[in-house]
Amino acid sequence: MKTPKIGQMLHLRGNSLNKGEPVALPLTQSSMFHLPGSPEGHDTYGRVNNPTWEHLESLLAHLEDAPCLTFPSGMAAITAALFATLAAGSRVLIPAxxxxxTRLLSDRFLSKFGIIVEKRPTIAFTKGGFDGFDVVFVESPSNPGLDIINLASVAQQVRNAGGLTIADNTTMTPLGQRPLDLGVDVVVSSDTKAVGGHSDLLMGHVACRNAQIMEQIEEWRRVSGSIPGPQEAWLLHRGLETLDVRFNRMCETAQVLAERLSEHQAIRQIRYPGLPNDPSHALAGAQTLRFGFLLSITLGSEEQAERFINTCPLLRPATSFGGVHSSAERRARWGDDVDPAFIRISVGCEPVEELWQAIEASLNSS
Known part of the structure; x- marks a missing residue:
């Protein structure tokens, strides 16, 4: 897998500037453009294009090494990828x-249009093969369980069966995992999470090296109006410039915390791919560039879990993940099929020792 050239990404705009132009990306907040005569080759209308999100897409395309389109949320990106590749009578496989x-979208909407939706758990995703599926949607690591599948193997099996693969790479970002390099056809991501990194925007993107698929996804965006706002695109561009620094800090801290948490008496179970005894460790080591910033712990009871989350001063009790502030939540409250005391922790950018001291103190008093 190729390692993204972060330095080149940071200077993509700068190396094309004319004398006197601003180094920082301007925010183009306009729905209309001055358009006398033929519109060919020019910005036309805010639902079709915008210079701010087009430049953002060039940076994301550099990271993904593939054409990219941005969307107003991760779910908007997932929706676009699915609606552009499925039709009445199609069969789609998604993680249970x-x-x-993603499951709600499939069950409540895709199924209404005559699309057949089937589900399998990540650890048994390949059982039964992929014959007859038009699209296979994968998450690796799964959210929130952190189970991992062999993306290269699944992508090849699906291709041999005549289908397409779509991978949600939100948890790892292009810096931690490269699904397209492993043979996956389409990548989707919620950039609300680590790519944006500051918990102040909703955005997502789709990356794909198949021109025909990207044309369909672009048409879906243009016709449906599922476009990013220029302000959000500007914020995401700014967040993207520090992703490498933040992601490195978050992953390194997560490794330290996981090793220490694995020895704490209050922990009934821990999952982190970077731990040598984790079921996903070997595959993660071969398939990913980093082990990520998400980990999960299971405490003795729901009450103990709530006390831990709500009393730790360096953990935000909030949903979502990937921000500079470490956060934690019980995923059972959203209906995930996990233990009531299961906690997903998103490791942020706090100094590791200060963060560990706060976590340890809260565990000891919970």
Whole structure:
């Protein structure tokens, strides 16, 4: 897998500037453009294009090493990828233990259009093969369980069966995992999470090296109006410039915390791919560039879990993940099929020793 050239990404705009132009990306907040005569080759209308999100897409395309389109949320990106590749009578396979809103979209909407939706847990995803599926949607690591599947193997099996693979790479970002390099056809991501990194925007993107698929996804965006706002695109561009620094800090801290948590008496179970005894460790080591910033712990009871989350001063009790502030939540409250005392922790950018002291103190008093 290729390692993204972060330095080149940071200077993509700068190396094309003319003398006197601003180094920082301007925010183009306009729905209309001055358009006398033929509109060919020019910005036309805010639902079709915008210079701010087009430049953002060039940075994301550099990271993904593939054309990219941005969307107003991660679910908007997932929706676009699915609606552009499925039709009445199509069969789609999704993870039974993946992000629950993807399941809601499939069950409540895709099924209404005559699309056949089937589900499998991540750890048994390959059982039964992939014959007859038009689209196979994968999450690796799964959210929130952190189970991992062999993306290269699944992508090849699906291709041999005549289908397409779509991978949700939100938990790892392009810096931690490269699904397209492993043979996956389409990547989707919620950039609300680590790519944006500051918990102040909703955004998502789709990346794909198949021009025909990207044309369909672009048409879906243009016709449906599922476009990013220029302000959000500007914020995401700014967040993207520090992703490498933040992601490195978050992953390194997560490794330290996981090793220490694995020895704490209050922990009934821990999952983190970076731990040598984790079921996903070997595959994660071969398939990913980093082990990520998400980990999960299971405490003795729901009450103990709530006390831990709500009393730790360096953990925000909030949903979502990937921000500079470490956060934690009981995923059972959203209906995930997990133990009531299961906690997903998103490790942020706090100094590791200060963060550990706060976590340890809260565990000891819970």
């Amino acid at each position: 233990d993946g992000y629950y809103v």
